[in-house]
Amino acid sequence: MPQVVLPDQSNYKGAKPVGAERPSPQLATGKEDEPQWLKDFQRDGYVVNKDVVSREKALNYYAPAGEDWLEGFKLGYKRDDPSTWDVKNLPRHIFGGLYGQYSFSHAQFVWDAKTEPNIVELFEKLWGTKELTVSFDGGSLAVPLPLDQVEGHAAPWPHSDQSAYRPQRHCVQGLLNILPNGPEDGGLMVLKGSALLFERYFQEHKHLESPDKWLIRDGYFWDEAELKWFYDRGCEWVKPAMDPGDFVLWDSRQVHYGAFPKKQNKRFAIYICYKPMAFMTEEQKERKIEAFNRGYCTTHDPCDFLVKSNQEAEWNVNFPYAKPVINEQGQKAIGLIPY
Numbered sequence: 256m257p258q259v260v261l262p263d264q265s266n267y268k269g270a271k272p273v274g275a276e277r278p279s280p281q282l283a284t285g286k287e288d289e290p291q292w293l294k295d296f297q298r299d300g301y302v303v304n305k306d307v308v309s310r311e312k313a314l315n316y317y318a319p320a321g322e323d324w325l326e327g328f329k330l331g332y333k334r335d336d337p338s339t340w341d342v343k344n345l346p347r348h349i350f351g352g353l354y355g356q357y358s359f360s361h362a363q364f365v366w367d368a369k370t371e372p373n374i375v376e377l378f379e380k381l382w383g384t385k386e387l388t389v390s391f392d393g394g395s396l397a398v399p400l401p402l403d404q405v406e407g408h409a410a411p412w413p414h415s416d417q418s419a420y421r422p423q424r425h426c427v428q429g430l431l432n433i434l435p436n437g438p439e440d441g442g443l444m445v446l447k448g449s450a451l452l453f454e455r456y457f458q459e460h461k462h463l464e465s466p467d468k469w470l471i472r473d474g475y476f477w478d479e480a481e482l483k484w485f486y487d488r489g490c491e492w493v494k495p496a497m498d499p500g501d502f503v504l505w506d507s508r509q510v511h512y513g514a515f516p517k518k519q520n521k522r523f524a525i526y527i528c529y530k531p532m533a534f535m536t537e538e539q540k541e542r543k544i545e546a547f548n549r550g551y552c553t554t555h556d557p558c559d560f561l562v563k564s565n566q567e568a569e570w571n572v573n574f575p576y577a578k579p580v581i582n583e584q585g586q587k588a589i590g591l592i593p594y
């Protein structure tokens with residue numbers, strides 16, 4: 256068997272988005288018993304599902320596990336001592352607390368979240384199948400930091416996680432919220448309704464196409480002048496209030512960003528994304544298992560993923576903690592055992 260190749264793909268230069276020649280999965284809509292949350296999701300481009308994990312488990316298991324993960328690097332960060340909340344005391348991250356190295360995606364608590372039965376069930380209902388595959392995307396353990404330690408002084412960074420060259424709904428992502436998340440706290444900001452206008456925007460702005468701005472890889476960074484087009488069509492910024500244990504799903508085309516905490520509250524969230532296994536090629540299955548074995552973090556799309564940057568950087572440590580113990584459902588979603 257040929258060796259599986261897993262290069263750093265942060266400078267992906269393909270001619271088309273990965274898998275652009277294959278169809279996109281369709282939502283399991285139109286059924287008589289279609290849940291209200293699925294209707295809300297289609298209308299708004301996102302939906303919050305309450306109490307998907309119990310508040311108690313979020314606060315008493317997931318939150319301390321995130322703190323253990325940060326403190327375990329022994330760089331100086333102490334969960335209860337704000338004088339230690341400084342970038343020099345934390346593992347390397349971006350946007351004030353977004354982790355995409357150090358096998359974050361494969362920490363035990365992250366895998367426990369990915370395999371929470373209620374989370375899996377949401378994606379089963381979304382796609383209408385139990386045969387799903389899961390992403391190895393990252394998460395936020397955002398501690399209030401001096402603003403000059405955060406990209407752009409913690410300014411908004413509105414983006415979509417699909418390419419202009421993949422305008423149809425191709426991926427639905429989600430996050431498990433772990434700490435109380437009110438208006439002044441850090442957290443997900445979404446431009447309500449923008450996912451439904453994503454395709455039309457690029458159709459109507461072909462004259463602005465440029466290789467620097469219109470990325471081939473799944474991602475698009477918006478500026479305010481562009482977003483005005485969405486505001487003029489009724490889209491509004493929303494910061495969904497979330498309690499510990501709530502799970503938010505959003506269309507990867509939706510304009511969004513992770514707001515940095517403005518006050519002294521931390522923001523912890525685990526990103527989780529499932530898609531039907533039927534949309535993965537055999538080569539992707541091999542790459543996925545290899546990425547798992549190496550402890551790599553990947554982009555949101557569980558099928559058409561890219562390996563995140565710096566997985567083999569000299570400063571990175573893959574599996575800084577014990578390898579995760581994963582239940583049968585999770586092992587199937589990786590492809591380690593068949594459905």
Ligand SMILES: [Fe+2]
Binds near residue numbers: 414415416511
């Ligand atoms: Fe994103």
